[in-house]
Amino acid sequence: MPFTIDFLDDGRVLEWEAINDGATATERDDYTPRFYVTARDPDTDIDLTPLRAQYERHPNVVATEIVSRRPGFRRNDESALAVDVDHLNRVTPLARQARQLSAHPVGDLACFNVDFSRGFRYCLETNCDPTPTAELSTLRLGVPVTETSKDTYDELTVAGETVTGSSGDILTTVQAVIETHDPDILVCSTSEIVPTLHEMATGAGVDDFSLSRWPDVDYQQLASRSTYSSYGRIGHSPARYNVPGRAIIDESNTFFYGETNLDGVLDLVSRSKKPVQELAWASIGNVLTAIQICEAHDRGVLVPWNSWRHEFYKPMGTLHDAGRGGFIFAPEVGLHENVHELDFSSLYPNIICTRNVSPDVIRCDCHSHRDDVPGLGYSICDDRGYLVDVLQPIIDARDEIKAAIRREKARDDPDENRLAELEGRSGALKWILVACFGYQGFSNAKFGRIECHEAINAFAREILLTAKQQLEDGGWRVVHGIVDSIWVTPDPDVDDENRENLDALATAITERVEIRLEHESHYDWVAFVPQRESDAGALTKYFGKVAGDDEYKIRGIEARKRSTPPFIEDIQRDCLERLDATRSPDTVLYCLQDAIKCLHAGTVPVEQLVERNCVSKPLEGYMQTTQNVAALKRAREQDLAIHPGQDIEYVVVDDEKTSRERVALAHEEIESYDASYYETQLIRAIESVLSPLGWDRNDIRQELAETHETNLVTFTRNTRD
Structure with a gap:
C-alpha cells in the first residue's frame, strides 16, 4: 500500500510503497480524475446531453458519461454527467466552465466532487489505501529562527546534529545523511528548507544534490503561503512543497503530528484515505470531512462543491430556544474540599449516535408530527443516519484504545513505546470527536446542518440537568457543571449513611441517559476563580489537587x-x-x-522570561504601539519574516518605551529586562x-x-x- 503519491506534470502518477530497506515506486499513466454535474434542485428537469457534447470537444476531457448518483443524502438516484479529465490541475477550471458551456440558467446546475486534495482524490477514486504496511523511517531537518528568512543557510540541524560552514559543507552533509538514512518522511522545522537547499545547490554549483527519490524531479511547490481567519483567530498557512518519494511533515504547519505523534497520524490515515503528507497539514475539520466523504462515496452520494443547504423554517420561539448552547452551572467561587469530577464520555458524539442525530434524518418529512428533540419539536427519522456510521467506529475504537492504555499502565513494567503509540492514536481520535459537533454548525461544512447542531445542544442540556437532579437527590452538592462535566462534593446537610455511593449513582445515570458517566477525578480540593473585576465565577478557570497524587489540574x-x-x-x-x-x-x-x-x-535567566504571542496582522495594520508591534519592528530590522498567524517570541526590556527598544527578540543577546x-x-x-x-x-x-x-x-x- 502506498504511503505517498506523486503527480508528475505529464499526468503520470507514482505510488510509493515503503519496504524494509527503502521504498519502491509503481508508475501509472492511466489515472483520470472525475467530477460530476447535475441539477441543483431535484425538481428541476435538466437535459445534460448538450453539456456533455460541449465537454467532449474540450481537449482536456478524456471521457464523459451519464451515470446515476445521489446528489445528496436526502435525494434519490438522479442522472449526473461524469467528466473525466487528463490532469488533476484541470478539474477545477473545467468545473467552473459548466455554467458557461450550458444553456441552462446559472443557478440550475451544480458541480460535485471538485475540491478534493490530490492524494485524497486519488485514493478515493482508485480505492487505494494509503496506510503503510511497513514502518516508516523519519529524518528531521531544522533551522533556527534567525535562518528562516535567509536565501542561504549558515546553520542547519540534520538527524540531531548541527551543521555549520559554507553552502557546500552543509549540502554535502545533508546529502550524505539522506543517502545513509533514506527516510520515508522528512520532518522539517519549516517546509521552506526544501526549496532553499536546492537554491543553495544551484548557487554553489552542486549539480548532484537532491532530496528526491525520483531522478527527474527534485521538488514541487503545491501551494503558496496564505493567511486565514478561523473563529475570530488569525492563522498562517506556510507554502507547501512535495519531494517525490518522501512525505513532508512541516512542524510549523501540522496539527495532528504536533498534538499527537506519527502513530496518531497513521491511525487517521487509515480512516480518512488521506496520505501521510496531506493528513499532517490537514485541520481537524478537513480530516473529519474526508472521513464523511468516504462514507458518502460508499453510499453513492456525491460531494457538493459549495454548501447551499438552507435552514429549515422555524417559529421565532423555536429559533430563540435553538440558539442556546450547552448547559452551564455558575461555579461557586472559592476553595472546595473533597470534590469529585464526573464526565460524560464523548458526550456530543454519543448523543449523535444514541439519538441518531444526522443531517439526513433530522426534521424528516415522514415523521414531522413527532417531537423527538426536547424543547425544539424536531423529528428524527427511524432510519439510521450516515453520521452515526461515521462516528460510531471512532467512538468504539477510542474506547478500546483507552482500555488498552489502562491495561498497559497497570503492568509492573509498562512498555513506553506501546504507551506512546496508544496515546497518540487516542489523542488523534479525541480531536475528531471534539470537532464533530461544531462541524454541524459550520457554514462551509460539506454535510453539516444547523438543526443537528441545535438538536445536539438540546439533548446535552437535558442530560446534564438529569444528572444534576439525580446527584442532588443522592446526597451530593453540585459546585460547578459545564456542558459534559460536573463537579460535586458531599452535601453537608445529608448524613453519610443516607448519601448514595457516587459510582452507583454514575451507573444509574448512565443507564438512564444511555451515555456513560465516568468518574474522572477525585480532588483533595478544587478552587474556582472569579472573573476579573467581578465576584461572579469564571466558567473555565479553576485548579485543584488530585487526591492521592502530586498532580494538579489547572485550567484557564x-x-x-x-x-x-x-x-x-x-x-x-x-x-x-x-x-x-x-x-x-x-x-x-x-x-x-x-x-x-x-x-x-x-x-x-532571560530565557525564563520569554513571551510568545501570535501576530494577528501585518506591522502596518496595527494602530497601537503594542509589544507585538515593537517585536515586529525588530524582526523587520533583522530581515526576519513574521507573517500574520505566526508566533513571535520576545523579552520585555523596557515597557515604558513605545519604540522597538521596548522588547528584545528571544534569539538576541539580552543583557537586562524590565523587572517592574x-x-x-x-x-x-x-x-x-x-x-x-x-x-x-x-x-x-x-x-x-x-x-x-x-x-x-x-x-x-x-x-x-
Whole structure:
C-alpha cells in the first residue's frame, strides 16, 4: 500500500510503497480524475446531453458519461454527467466552465466532487489505501529562527546534529545523511528548507544534490503561503512543497503530528484515505470531512462543491430556544474540599449516535408530527443516519484504545513505546470527536446542518440537568457543571449513611441517559476563580489537587496559557503547592515576595522570561504601539519574516518605551529586562491563585508594601542596636 503519491506534470502518477530497506515506486499513466454535474434542485428537469457534447470537444476531457448518483443524502438516484479529465490541475477550471458551456440558467446546475486534495482524490477514486504496511523511517531537518528568512543557510540541524560552514559543507552533509538514512518522511522545522537547499545547490554549483527519490524531479511547490481567519483567530498557512518519494511533515504547519505523534497520524490515515503528507497539514475539520466523504462515496452520494443547504423554517420561539448552547452551572467561587469530577464520555458524539442525530434524518418529512428533540419539536427519522456510521467506529475504537492504555499502565513494567503509540492514536481520535459537533454548525461544512447542531445542544442540556437532579437527590452538592462535566462534593446537610455511593449513582445515570458517566477525578480540593473585576465565577478557570497524587489540574489560569513566560508559570505552580500544603495566603505571598526580589536583583535567566504571542496582522495594520508591534519592528530590522498567524517570541526590556527598544527578540543577546513589568505579571498570576480566597491584586500589593515596610523598620532597628 502506498504511503505517498506523486503527480508528475505529464499526468503520470507514482505510488510509493515503503519496504524494509527503502521504498519502491509503481508508475501509472492511466489515472483520470472525475467530477460530476447535475441539477441543483431535484425538481428541476435538466437535459445534460448538450453539456456533455460541449465537454467532449474540450481537449482536456478524456471521457464523459451519464451515470446515476445521489446528489445528496436526502435525494434519490438522479442522472449526473461524469467528466473525466487528463490532469488533476484541470478539474477545477473545467468545473467552473459548466455554467458557461450550458444553456441552462446559472443557478440550475451544480458541480460535485471538485475540491478534493490530490492524494485524497486519488485514493478515493482508485480505492487505494494509503496506510503503510511497513514502518516508516523519519529524518528531521531544522533551522533556527534567525535562518528562516535567509536565501542561504549558515546553520542547519540534520538527524540531531548541527551543521555549520559554507553552502557546500552543509549540502554535502545533508546529502550524505539522506543517502545513509533514506527516510520515508522528512520532518522539517519549516517546509521552506526544501526549496532553499536546492537554491543553495544551484548557487554553489552542486549539480548532484537532491532530496528526491525520483531522478527527474527534485521538488514541487503545491501551494503558496496564505493567511486565514478561523473563529475570530488569525492563522498562517506556510507554502507547501512535495519531494517525490518522501512525505513532508512541516512542524510549523501540522496539527495532528504536533498534538499527537506519527502513530496518531497513521491511525487517521487509515480512516480518512488521506496520505501521510496531506493528513499532517490537514485541520481537524478537513480530516473529519474526508472521513464523511468516504462514507458518502460508499453510499453513492456525491460531494457538493459549495454548501447551499438552507435552514429549515422555524417559529421565532423555536429559533430563540435553538440558539442556546450547552448547559452551564455558575461555579461557586472559592476553595472546595473533597470534590469529585464526573464526565460524560464523548458526550456530543454519543448523543449523535444514541439519538441518531444526522443531517439526513433530522426534521424528516415522514415523521414531522413527532417531537423527538426536547424543547425544539424536531423529528428524527427511524432510519439510521450516515453520521452515526461515521462516528460510531471512532467512538468504539477510542474506547478500546483507552482500555488498552489502562491495561498497559497497570503492568509492573509498562512498555513506553506501546504507551506512546496508544496515546497518540487516542489523542488523534479525541480531536475528531471534539470537532464533530461544531462541524454541524459550520457554514462551509460539506454535510453539516444547523438543526443537528441545535438538536445536539438540546439533548446535552437535558442530560446534564438529569444528572444534576439525580446527584442532588443522592446526597451530593453540585459546585460547578459545564456542558459534559460536573463537579460535586458531599452535601453537608445529608448524613453519610443516607448519601448514595457516587459510582452507583454514575451507573444509574448512565443507564438512564444511555451515555456513560465516568468518574474522572477525585480532588483533595478544587478552587474556582472569579472573573476579573467581578465576584461572579469564571466558567473555565479553576485548579485543584488530585487526591492521592502530586498532580494538579489547572485550567484557564496563567500556567496553562501559551504566552506565559516559564518563570511566571513556575512561580504560579510553586504557589499552588504552597497553598495545598498550608491553605495559607501568607506562604503564597512569601513565595511571590522572593520571586520579586529575584526579578529586581537581575538573577532570573532571560530565557525564563520569554513571551510568545501570535501576530494577528501585518506591522502596518496595527494602530497601537503594542509589544507585538515593537517585536515586529525588530524582526523587520533583522530581515526576519513574521507573517500574520505566526508566533513571535520576545523579552520585555523596557515597557515604558513605545519604540522597538521596548522588547528584545528571544534569539538576541539580552543583557537586562524590565523587572517592574514582570513583577506586574507575577502579581496577576498570584491573584489567580488567591482570588478564590477573596484576594485581589490591590490586596496583594498592599500586603507586599506592608511586609516591605515592616522588614525595613526591623532592619533599621537591628542596625541601630
